[in-house]
Amino acid sequence: MIELRSIGKEFPGVRALAGVSLAIEPGEVLGLVGENGAGKSTLIKILGGVYAHGEFTGEVLVGGTARAFKSTRDARRAGIAVVHQELALIPDLSVAENLVLGREPTRWGLVDRVRAEAMARDMLRAVLGADADEVDLAMPAGQLGVGLQQILEIARALADEASLIVLDEPTAALTTSEIERLFALVRAKQAAGTSFIYISHRLDEIAALCGRVAVMRDGQLVAVVAPDADVVPLMTGKELGDVHARGERARVIGAPMLEVTSLSVDHPRLPGTRVVDEVSFTVHAGEVVALTGAMGSGRTATLSALFGTATSRTAGAIKVAGQPARLRSPIEAIAAGIALVPEDRKGAGLVLGASVADNLVLASLSTALLDAADLEARALSRSRDLSIKVPGLGAEVATLSGGNQQKVVIGKWLERAPRVLLLDEPTRGVDVGAKAEIYKLIEALTARGHAVLIASSDLPEVVRLADRVLVLREGRLAGSLAGGDIDPLAIMQLAMGTQPGSQPPGDTVLPLSTKETVREARV
Amino acid sequence: MKPESSVPGPRRPRPAERNAWVMAAVLAAMWAVLALLPATRAVFLTEGNIATLLTQSAVLLVVSVGMTLVIIIRGIDLSVGAGVALTGVVAALASQKCGLPVPVAIAAALATGAAIGAWHGAWVGWLGVPAFVVTLAGFKAFRGGALVLSDARGLALNDDFQLLATHVPATVTWACVAAALAIGIGLTLRDAQRRSAFGLAPIATRLVAFRIAGQLLLAGLVLAVFGRRGVPVPVLVAAAVALAGVFVTTRTRFGRHLYAIGGNPEAARLSGIDVKKVTLGVYVILGVLTAVAGLLLAARVNGVTPGSQGNLLELDAVTAVVIGGASLAGGRGSIVGTVLGTLVFATLANGMNHLRIDSNWQLICTGLILLTAVLIDVLSKGRRS
Numbered sequence: 077m078i079e080l081r082s083i084g085k086e087f088p089g090v091r092a093l094a095g096v097s098l099a100i101e102p103g104e105v106l107g108l109v110g111e112n113g114a115g116k117s118t119l120i121k122i123l124g125g126v127y128a129h130g131e132f133t134g135e136v137l138v139g140g141t142a143r144a145f146k147s148t149r150d151a152r153r154a155g156i157a158v159v160h161q162e163l164a165l166i167p168d169l170s171v172a173e174n175l176v177l178g179r180e181p182t183r184w185g186l187v188d189r190v191r192a193e194a195m196a197r198d199m200l201r202a203v204l205g206a207d208a209d210e211v212d213l214a215m216p217a218g219q220l221g222v223g224l225q226q227i228l229e230i231a232r233a234l235a236d237e238a239s240l241i242v243l244d245e246p247t248a249a250l251t252t253s254e255i256e257r258l259f260a261l262v263r264a265k266q267a268a269g270t271s272f273i274y275i276s277h278r279l280d281e282i283a284a285l286c287g288r289v290a291v292m293r294d295g296q297l298v299a300v301v302a303p304d305a306d307v308v309p310l311m312t313g314k315e316l317g318d319v320h321a322r323g324e325r326a327r328v329i330g331a332p333m334l335e336v337t338s339l340s341v342d343h344p345r346l347p348g349t350r351v352v353d354e355v356s357f358t359v360h361a362g363e364v365v366a367l368t369g370a371m372g373s374g375r376t377a378t379l380s381a382l383f384g385t386a387t388s389r390t391a392g393a394i395k396v397a398g399q400p401a402r403l404r405s406p407i408e409a410i411a412a413g414i415a416l417v418p419e420d421r422k423g424a425g426l427v428l429g430a431s432v433a434d435n436l437v438l439a440s441l442s443t444a445l446l447d448a449a450d451l452e453a454r455a456l457s458r459s460r461d462l463s464i465k466v467p468g469l470g471a472e473v474a475t476l477s478g479g480n481q482q483k484v485v486i487g488k489w490l491e492r493a494p495r496v497l498l499l500d501e502p503t504r505g506v507d508v509g510a511k512a513e514i515y516k517l518i519e520a521l522t523a524r525g526h527a528v529l530i531a532s533s534d535l536p537e538v539v540r541l542a543d544r545v546l547v548l549r550e551g552r553l554a555g556s557l558a559g560g561d562i563d564p565l566a567i568m569q570l571a572m573g574t575q576p577g578s579q580p581p582g583d584t585v586l587p588l589s590t591k592e593t594v595r596e597a598r599v
Numbered sequence: 600m601k602p603e604s605s606v607p608g609p610r611r612p613r614p615a616e617r618n619a620w621v622m623a624a625v626l627a628a629m630w631a632v633l634a635l636l637p638a639t640r641a642v643f644l645t646e647g648n649i650a651t652l653l654t655q656s657a658v659l660l661v662v663s664v665g666m667t668l669v670i671i672i673r674g675i676d677l678s679v680g681a682g683v684a685l686t687g688v689v690a691a692l693a694s695q696k697c698g699l700p701v702p703v704a705i706a707a708a709l710a711t712g713a714a715i716g717a718w719h720g721a722w723v724g725w726l727g728v729p730a731f732v733v734t735l736a737g738f739k740a741f742r743g744g745a746l747v748l749s750d751a752r753g754l755a756l757n758d759d760f761q762l763l764a765t766h767v768p769a770t771v772t773w774a775c776v777a778a779a780l781a782i783g784i785g786l787t788l789r790d791a792q793r794r795s796a797f798g799l800a801p802i803a804t805r806l807v808a809f810r811i812a813g814q815l816l817l818a819g820l821v822l823a824v825f826g827r828r829g830v831p832v833p834v835l836v837a838a839a840v841a842l843a844g845v846f847v848t849t850r851t852r853f854g855r856h857l858y859a860i861g862g863n864p865e866a867a868r869l870s871g872i873d874v875k876k877v878t879l880g881v882y883v884i885l886g887v888l889t890a891v892a893g894l895l896l897a898a899r900v901n902g903v904t905p906g907s908q909g910n911l912l913e914l915d916a917v918t919a920v921v922i923g924g925a926s927l928a929g930g931r932g933s934i935v936g937t938v939l940g941t942l943v944f945a946t947l948a949n950g951m952n953h954l955r956i957d958s959n960w961q962l963i964c965t966g967l968i969l970l971t972a973v974l975i976d977v978l979s980k981g982r983r984s
Contacts, residue, residue, distance in 0.1 A: 423865060
């Protein structure tokens with residue numbers, strides 16, 4: 077049994093955790109939920125030895141004895157493995173090399189590469205069963221889909237014979253079939269006595285997998301409840317229903333702002349195949365159109381083509397506000413009145429080390445000489461507009477929560493008043509409260525006549541926001557739904573290519589670890 | 600949890616600024632020690648010695664300002680020393696062999712510098728070759744070019760170049776200082792006034808007074824050293840370059856784009872910043888400044904030794920920039936920090952000369968200072984290892 081006793085942790089000026097006590101039984105799957113910034117990650121870092129003993133107050137007990145981890149190695153040796161959201165694989169090493177990293181079999185002091193590969197194969201089989209043989213062990217790990225990368229990490233944790241495995245938002249980037257596989261794995265290992273802490277924003281997953289759910293808020297453990305309990309009020313004091321209630325649909329749909337005709341994008345590496353294939357659609361002023369579909373269906377690739385960042389050949393005609401537009405670079409796209417809020421907020425949306433104010437005005441420095449007072453006034457009114465919660469505009473944007481960071485990215489573009497706003501997974505990794513605010517923000521934008529195109533894999537989000545839904549499947553437009561026809565089941569059926577009333581969608585998703593998954597990593 | 604509010608609090612100093620204060624304190628401490636030590640008491644804090652110290656650091660400062668911009672965008676330029684030799688050779692040949700007037704020779708040298716910069720910028724920005732490799736090639740090739748053009752012989756300079764190594768008259772010195780002071784104080788007051796025009800929280804009167812007092816103090820120091828004899832041209836040029844650098848990095852869009860590119864090139868590109876053009880611009884600026892340094896150095900030593908002129912200047916510049924708080928990982932650094940870093944570097948050399956420390960030991964000390972400066976920086980950032 078692993079136990080945390082009155083854990084407290086302070087950062088300069090911030091109390092991240094206070095008096096958290098929690099015990100995890102062998103063979104238990106414990107759900108851990110809370111908004112971003114509630115203290116989940118800090119707690120996990122203490123458990124996993126990222127914060128050394130002495131950097132926090134309280135005790136970590138393994139099998140009844142207090143342990144003082146000085147590093148993640150110590151925690152691993154004590155049987156605690158953490159699979160972080162940011163995966164810790166080395167992208168340029170092969171799958172096999174990553175799996176055996178730190179436990180390379182040697183022969184005469186040299187790495188025994190044959191035995192290493194066999195070892196890697198066995199580790200993978202322990203996780204994936206027969207499917208393990210479909211994975212190319214020599215492929216650089218960085219080229220695998222996120223789902224497979226996650227599975228490599230779990231394989232490593234299992235090989236360490238961890239008694240407790242912490243999974244931090246493991247399904248954020250997984251397809252339905254990958255999620256099923258992960259769940260099956262967790263259940264099998266649970267039966268064998270391994271315990272898990274399962275952190276997720278997806279409450280249905282928590283309910284499906286966990287025996288108990290620990291809820292955190294503001295650095296404290298507020299409750300441990302049954303998995304079917306309604307935890308949202310505990311997390312936030314708000315009802316989930318509020319967040320996902322469809323907004324009023326009294327929108328004025330205006331003139332076409334974005335007209336896309338026969339858009340195609342070649343596959344970056346496989347000649348003769350396309351990631352987007354002859355897709356046509358229109359987005360009007362005042363309208364939210366959602367692009368959805370399974371991973372690899374071409375959602376992100378479509379947005380890339382519209383923002384001039386596609387890395388392979390694109391074809392098709394695009395009109396912005398009735399004018400034909402050539403979009404070969406972000407500069408041209410922005411000049412045409414298009415803005416993109418990218419999926420990878422930290423890697424592509426923000427200059428993390430720069431201040432909130434600098435990020436807010438970055439895309440709208442209209443004069444060669446800067447007027448500091450004007451910039452600060454603009455940043456200030458924008459941050460108030462969006463109610464971005466910060467200690468000060470000079471604070472590094474890296475210190476903000478995910479939801480507030482996302483507001484900064486959106487705010488950066490509002491400074492330019494774009495005609496067409498493209499948002500790629502706008503609320504990924506954003507807590508429930510901020511999600512609702514971002515939804516309201518998007519609706520306020522359309523009310524002002526902006527055209528909004530969202531790429532999202534989050535079905536409740538699509539249903540909540542979209543006036544029209546375009547469903548992509550393998551790069552092609554599989555169908556579109558509008559108004560009252562928009563519902564999750566219909567979207568799934570289009571995305572999976574199943575006829576209404578036939579098999580349930582969960583059984584017909586693409587197989588894992590085929591080229592599809594691999595392809596997604598580069599799309 | 601976090602002290603959250605949507606009302607911005609006081610602007611906290613950026614890491615680069617914090618580092619600048621630390622370096623200023625280090626510099627002041629070094630000067631105080633040298634002013635008090637029995638061995639250097641009589642000589643260090645004299646008009647003549649400070650003038651020498653500043654004149655000797657002028658060439659390094661000119662290059663370091665350009666190097667700061669390059670380092671902010673995650674680049675580096677290892678060819679600066681070779682570029683100094685090449686541009687010096689171009690100036691000498693243009694005036695001596697081709698008989699061109701000195702201003703034309705100077706223009707030729709500057710154009711050569713700009714071409715070097717454009718060459719680097721094109722390779723780094725458009726072809727995507729790492730700056731380290733591109734400029735390492737330049738390190739070899741430009742030195743070779745200087746040797747080829749000069750037939751590997753030392754070249755003398757036309758006497759007219761001596762203008763670059765003399766003093767400007769005292770009256771001109773006073774006028775320059777007064778002009779700089781007027782601009783500085785004017786901008787400080789205008790900033791404060793414009794903030795209230797935009798309804799922003801005003802800058803405390805104390806802070807405005809403090810900034811103006813700092814500028815007056817700086818002007819007073821300059822006049823105390825150069826007020827009677829006039830400021831040497833290299834120092835004047837270096838000061839102008841540094842002030843222009845401060846202006847560009849803090850008050851222009853180009854400057855803001857540098858930090859964005861260095862901080863996150865992908866986010867910068869997706870924000871509509873023309874990363875290639877900015878990269879080109881930065882390397883061209885450094886190229887031109889390399890030529891300026893080449894001219895100043897050639898004038899000071901009255902000739903060009905193509906095989907050794909400017910040797911290792913690039914690494915001294917990187918040292919000064921890093922001591923000044925810039926990060927080789929990009930996105931961080933300031934011209935003020937670089938000026939302080941250069942002065943720390945020059946003071947160290949000057950002080951150790953007076954203390955009769957062997958030049959070989961001076962190298963060891965410089966290395967240790969570099970490590971110490973970066974260590975201070977790492978420690979002040981806390982656990983971010």
